Amino acid sequence: MTSLKKLLGKTLLATACLGTAMSAAADVLSDIKARDEIRIAVPQDFPPFGSVGADLKPQGIDVDMANYIADQLGVDLTIVPVTSANRIPYLQTNKVDLVISSLGKNPEREKAIDFSTPYAPFFLGVFGEKSISVGALQDLSGKTVGVTRGSVEDLELEKNAPSDVTVQRFEDNNTTLTAYLSGQVNLIATGNLVATEIAKRKPARAPEAKFMLKDSPCYIGMAKGETALQTEVNSIIAKALAEGKLNDISMKWLKAPLPKGFGA
């Protein structure tokens, strides 16, 4: 009897352990479908990616992307506003399923979480009037480029641009932007968000992206090892890219098309 009891006890314990192990192994994607809800972290203080609109609702690239993904999965969307400091902890503590929060990729982050394919452009580049044709650093030879002094793009230009480029350095992004708007410079090296700002202020002088100095697009973050979820999200992004949804989002919020070869 005692041995039977013992056996029964052991079996129960083993089953319990297995049960726990199985529920832990059940992937986030199945959880989302079972819950009929996806929880997505978006920024609330970083326009045009995520901010609070006049109607007090979150808006921006990341919000549009979150809505699209929830739509494609056919589940309800719960938006979780986060700051840039706590977006990864939210993911690690399973408070959200995805982080769509203008997240860039770097080796430290890759140790902690997994990334999708890129969904939005974020880069430093040379921008300028449509009439000027430059496609690479060498083409800047003999031309004048405005830049914000001490910025990453300033250092990139100094390191890699031909020596006969005239670099006009201004105090801050706003002065660089004014220099371009007033026509004092026709080419500037800056981030694509600054270019968006110019396009908003003066659509007629919207700068065109000529080439990139440093590319650091935004990725969707998710917990490590969620292969099923990652595959699903990547295929949704691929679909969005193919059907022009990503380009629409870029046009709507960044006032510029996706850069050439985006997501390739």
Add this chain to the structure above:
Amino acid sequence: MLNFSDLLPYTDVFFGGLMTTIELTLLTTVLGVVLGTTCAAVRQYGHPASQRAVAAYVELIRNTPFIVQLFFIFFGLPSIGLMLSPWQASVIALTINLGAYSTEIIRAGLNNIPKGQWEAAKVLGMDFRQTLTRVVFTPAFEKIYPALTSQCIIVMLGSAVLSQISVQDLTYAANLVQSRNFRAFESYVVTALMYLGLAMLMRYVFAMIGKRVFAFREAQ
């Protein structure tokens, strides 16, 4: 802690900046004093309408910040089709600024010439132009020479603001070096000493010029 040797690779940058500041100062000091002298004469002896025009110019410049004048010329004028290079905008801004201040300084000197001098010149058969250039100007300038010297030095120091519109002057050099090697203390100490040296040099050169121009005193 402090490490001035980090500045050595940037010697050319500092030297280039220093030369730009000297060139701009030389050019605008001459242009500004000529403008100021002309305006002072007009303000003192000109037609009432032109007197008012000069007064308006002087008040406008003396009662607005230099950086606003500079930004207006560099960033504002392109909107009405007048596109100036950073260098041109700087020369114009510094010249009209010194012109306005020196107008008032020189006018004070002209005011100071006793009526008797004018009457004596008239008795000797001099016309207005001759009286002004041969009798009035030299003693008038002698009276206000120290004030004029100081004003020119103030404009030289004020040219530091030009780095805001990407003119590669001494301050631009300091800012650039500081943004590259993060040696803020060292960069700005060296720059401050260069400005100090320039100011002292200017005072010396002005004194030398003054000695020659106002030599008539010694002959007396």
